[in-house]
Amino acid sequence: MKEISCKLLVVGAGPGGYVCAIRAGQLGVDTVIVEAGKPGGTCLNVGCIPSKALIHAAQEFEKAGHWAARSDVLGIGVENPSLDFAATIAWKDGIVSRLNSGIAGLLKKAKVKYVQGWATFRDGKTVSVETETGEQVIRAETVVIATGSAPVELPFLPFGGPVVSSTEALALRQVPQHLAVVGGGYIGLELGIAFAKLGARVTVVEALARVLPQYDAELVRPVTKRLSALGIEVLTGAKAKGLSAKGDALLVETSDGRDKRIAADRVLVTVGRKPVTAGWGLDQIDLDMAGRFIRIDEQCRTSMRGIYAIGDVTGEPMLAHRAMAQGEMVAEIVAGQRRSWDKRAVPAVCFTDPEIVSVGLSPDEAKALGETRIGIFPFSANGRAMTMQGEDGFVRVVARADNHLVLGIQAVGQGVSELSAAFSLALEMGARLEDIAGTIHAHPTQSEAFAEAALKALGHALHI
Numbered sequence: 001m002k003e004i005s006c007k008l009l010v011v012g013a014g015p016g017g018y019v020c021a022i023r024a025g026q027l028g029v030d031t032v033i034v035e036a037g038k039p040g041g042t043c044l045n046v047g048c049i050p051s052k053a054l055i056h057a058a059q060e061f062e063k064a065g066h067w068a069a070r071s072d073v074l075g076i077g078v079e080n081p082s083l084d085f086a087a088t089i090a091w092k093d094g095i096v097s098r099l100n101s102g103i104a105g106l107l108k109k110a111k112v113k114y115v116q117g118w119a120t121f122r123d124g125k126t127v128s129v130e131t132e133t134g135e136q137v138i139r140a141e142t143v144v145i146a147t148g149s150a151p152v153e154l155p156f157l158p159f160g161g162p163v164v165s166s167t168e169a170l171a172l173r174q175v176p177q178h179l180a181v182v183g184g185g186y187i188g189l190e191l192g193i194a195f196a197k198l199g200a201r202v203t204v205v206e207a208l209a210r211v212l213p214q215y216d217a218e219l220v221r222p223v224t225k226r227l228s229a230l231g232i233e234v235l236t237g238a239k240a241k242g243l244s245a246k247g248d249a250l251l252v253e254t255s256d257g258r259d260k261r262i263a264a265d266r267v268l269v270t271v272g273r274k275p276v277t278a279g280w281g282l283d284q285i286d287l288d289m290a291g292r293f294i295r296i297d298e299q300c301r302t303s304m305r306g307i308y309a310i311g312d313v314t315g316e317p318m319l320a321h322r323a324m325a326q327g328e329m330v331a332e333i334v335a336g337q338r339r340s341w342d343k344r345a346v347p348a349v350c351f352t353d354p355e356i357v358s359v360g361l362s363p364d365e366a367k368a369l370g371e372t373r374i375g376i377f378p379f380s381a382n383g384r385a386m387t388m389q390g391e392d393g394f395v396r397v398v399a400r401a402d403n404h405l406v407l408g409i410q411a412v413g414q415g416v417s418e419l420s421a422a423f424s425l426a427l428e429m430g431a432r433l434e435d436i437a438g439t440i441h442a443h444p445t446q447s448e449a450f451a452e453a454a455l456k457a458l459g460h461a462l463h464i
């Protein structure tokens, strides 16, 4: 048995953990990181990056299909587009492995020691790791728990055989002929749309009254329209009940109480993710919990001195950039800096077609706090959107009526994920409507719709 000591031990090398370790290393903190899988965690290996690669490939294939059918108005024609799905998956895997190496290199450059294996807490300062070469004991002054999250399994649709989680869906060897998706949230719609574009017949079964219930109805409408254009069947208010005896269909109770059978060679279950709080000795350290998640304060401190927790294991929103921001902050606190969570908003982007962005408060959330001014500018009045065939969607700015302080910004449209940086910056800098309207936005860009939405809220939009 080998033993090492360090100032900081990080458990889990997902976006929360690896960013924390890199920043601590940069600040000269003697740091060890333990990871059971590959560097990058869920996000890099089975989440954000592979899903966005698949979404991109699906989008390109769908475009080629349009051109082949000569239904496209651009005048572009191609013959018989085909899909070598194994090559698509190999390309996606290549991106992931390049980034795996990149993170390993960044950790090395920051002089972080990387230990491969599953960590188990013995007490609040000591973990033991099962490595390939035997047990490694690590003692640390400070520990960061960044163990992340895992897919929720439905008891009546256990993973295995045709029933898959997002992890297996991102590594399929063939495009399913008919994919049934249980859960019309982030993953269900991002991957459901991608597989539909790749040629699968897709049915989405959502328990609530509409898909993407985390966003307001106005924002989701263009996505719902596109689902229908792509031929994706959406059953809302519906309950999945299990698999047929032969395993070739999903059994569903529809909103009007009728039983329905959806023929499917794959059933993708995407009903949320749960924190990874089991199997690593949480009982040995007895931390206070906030429901299923580890309770933290505004510095990511847990109820035990010297133990921090970051990322998905600490709750919503379960997003990579939140985990990274927490990781960076904790590293700086451990290095002796005065930091606490002072972010005004965590942007959320849904990579559906079209994409959705939301930062800060929705109109209803803002209205609950007082009088508001809301400006909406449609992409149908934006020249750049027309040149990109992306006229469906809009930018919406929500501000206080009295002093015009911007409280929330949302958009739905083709490629709007890239507008999220401008939206977040505006909120983070405490912008007022006049600040956005008074900033010169380059022409022709979709970002002009942002300035126009602010002008609209002020009552004098120029291009509508």
Ligand code: FAD
Pocket (backbone or CB within 6 Å): 011, 012, 013, 014, 015, 016, 017, 034, 035, 036, 037, 038, 040, 041, 042, 043, 044, 046, 047, 048, 049, 051, 117, 118, 119, 120, 146, 147, 148, 149, 166, 187, 276, 279, 280, 310, 311, 312, 313, 318, 319, 320, 321, 323, 351
């Ligand atoms: P994780 O990334 O889950 O990493 C935790 C790591 O800890 C894992 O590598 C695990 O192996 C390791 N670990 C756990 N326990 C131990 C132990 N005891 N010993 C050693 N190692 C351990 N978020 C976005 O912001 N944008 C997106 O576009 C997006 N797309 C997604 C798509 C999919 C399909 C999925 C599933 C998720 C997506 N997410 C996205 C969410 C994002 O992946 C997570 O929010 C993010 O990965 C959380 O980071 P984390 O560091 O908290 O945990």
Ligand code: NAD
Pocket (backbone or CB within 6 Å): 154, 182, 183, 184, 185, 186, 187, 188, 190, 205, 206, 207, 208, 211, 212, 213, 238, 239, 240, 270, 271, 272, 273, 317, 318, 319, 348, 349, 350, 351
């Ligand atoms: P989700 O919370 O986004 O969606 C789950 C959906 O399943 C909800 O609409 C819910 O009403 C529905 N549902 C729950 N139980 C059901 C049941 N029994 N039958 C039918 N529907 C049911 O969860 P997800 O899509 O699994 O994603 C998990 C998390 O991963 C997200 O919350 C997000 O934090 C993260 N994520 C983010 C991105 C992104 O940032 N673009 C992409 C993918 C995942």
